[in-house]
Amino acid sequence: MTDVVILGLGYVGLPLAQEAVRAGASVCGYDVNEAIVASLNACRSHVDDLADSDIAEMRAGGFTATTDEAHIASAATAVICVPTPLSEDGGPDLAAVKAATRTIARNLRPGMLVILESTTYPGTTDEVVRPLLESSGLRAGVDFHLAFSPERIDPGNEKFGPRNTPKVVGGHSAACADRAVEFYGRFVDTVVRTKGTREAEMAKLLENTYRHVNIALVNEMARFCNQLGIDLWDVIRAASSKPFGFQAFYPGPGVGGHCIPIDPNYLSHNVRSKLGYPFRFVELAQEINATMPEYVARRAQDILNDSGLAVSGSSILLLGVTYKPDIADQRESPAVPLARLLQGQGAKLSYHDPYVEHWNCFDGGVPRVDDLSSAIAEADLVILVQSHGVYDADRLAGQARRFFDTRGVTKGPDVYRL
Template sequence: MDNKVVVIGQGYVGLPLALEATLAGLTVTGLDLNRGTVDGLNSGKSHVDDVSDGDIERMLEAGYKAATDPSVISGADTVVICVPTPLGEASKPDLSAVIGATKSIARYMMPGTLVVLESTTYPGTTDDLIRPLLETDGLLVDRDFHLAFSPERIDPGNPTYGLKNTPKVVGGVTPASTARALEFYQSVVDVVVPVRGAREAETAKLLENTYRHINIALVNEMSRFCHELGIDLWDVIDAASTKPFGFQAFYPGPGVGGHCIPIDPNYLSYEVKRKLGVPFRFVELAEEVNGAMPKYVVERLQDALNDQSKAMKGATVLLLGVTYKKNIADQRESPAIPVGELLKAKGATISFHDPKIQTWKLGNAEYERESELEQAVMDADAVILLQNHESYDVDALASKASLFFDTRGATKSEKAIRL
């Protein structure tokens, strides 16, 4: 039984895992290089939407602790890597944090340790990168340690599915490593799904998000055509959704955000091009379509202002919802950033409101949230709904606005313009 667990990285992936492992009765240490994060956790403060301060207090009472010193890996039965894997220059995966974490594990792990990578990456990383780093100094997988990959499936803000009740895919670099990882995760989550190996587990995560990326691009492209043809795409999607098979609804928007959709498909595209020398055309086309949506939103707003005999230059534009997803504070890769930058480049004066964000950074500028939402809506020349947080009464706000552009299809009011 894996009683002592170290989770490397205490962000949106690592902290929920540390929570569930602690609640399952395991002794958990959260390892993070950010001193502020560690101090906050040890004082009972959470920085992640889906983990409350109360959850942290329960974890601390059950023996959880956060640390910055990698020597805490010594003595751990299981070490799970949950560090960021952003894209670097030319969309090349940046695995520096993963490599750093693995080197720390190799230095401190004891014989028999289970090492699991959860950070999203390209197929083959666990076998071809992590394994050699751990097999330095004559160590061998299955004899001295076990190694597996288990993709994170965290959906921030999801009120129904969390880490515990979302099936967990697990694939080891050997059958014995798969079995060992299966045993660990079965003690933490409700359902564990073993697959043939680490490469299959790595690719499963990339397929999930590539599927979403491509289908979002499809409806984003359709939104442009339907607008020109005078067709209400939102009504079309509602109608198509009545089919009980063969259709899953996806919705257009101002762009894609978060760590998964804008980032993960590029890992798959990168590896296909690197190993096979051919482009992954679906991914590249989806990236082109989704990446163009902020510009399209600004162009639509400019057309709407022109219809009211107003210029974009000098117009006051209020952005509603600047996080990448509704009802959370996460701003990673939010389409609000390119929308805001494009509006500024065209001479608009922008302001923002978001119930989850007090201060919003856009380039070198910082904006404070509008304190009086309704007054800000009435004062603005145009309002763009970028994220439909549940606290917004969008139809009431649209009725007060001179121009209300709804990029989320949330309004029923005839006064609003929908994407």
């Protein structure tokens, strides 16, 4: 008997497997990607937060990865950690969730606990996952246990990981919740119980909608503060001195990653489709955040124009192309639409990123520079898109003809800031 099988071995499933193994659980990882399974079994990691040595430690603790769904039948708990990207109509694409659920249904046993961790709209666990599982002939809350527990993985976060980030859990029934709380309690410090699965599903969306809306607020402020000659970064620093009633959010060239640009749209789509009216805060925030790369491109054009240069034919170096600092993850990175906009205007683009060897953001890709100092000195404009820790922004700005800081990390006077 295996304690847990985790379906989906990416940024969510693999750290979860690591914590379970460390707690002494027997863990099997299931994935349909044969290359990922082979790599993990050979002790090679494909995610930022886990090194090859971490995978080797997991393997020594009994972890194994497989593409054979028969292993699911021998597990006490099955956790679904597959991706839910946006579909063409703006809602979540549940194809991977449905496929994983059908796989579990074919191997479901009485007494098994099934948990969905993939982010989605409220009602998915009960309206989509439960019927597929019950096609096995077993009933949720009677023959097997069913729960939802939203993933809260923050790639690259050195302070909070799966163990010390509180785990929200909502069960199909009280008994289902009890089983899920007991399961996570083995390797998570704090488990927070909700009234049901819908509350747990909504909690995740509220978290990221809160961030989405507040980032949009400062992004819009960045636009008019620039026109008014106000240093927004200094404004935020001053406002942050208040010990209550304020939380700092910062503007940037756009919002990236697998959560903030995507998750609030699940909720907006759900409200429109079920209730028939818009979630206006989310839709406005999406509009503002989605147009930030265009705003940065216009600012770049203005900076070059002030020196009598056109974007067309000018050499522009982009520093940092990942969606957040100090990781290699490029999902929904605002550097991609920014590069496409500048390339469309005829700019001679190049990039540097210590975590990205090849950047194919459009056909032909963007050439990578190896000699950073020379590239900065030669570029007509350097744009800091992502502030990786290895970048000494003030020093780099001092080497550049023109330096556009979209992250507010420079202090010198001869720098253009967002």
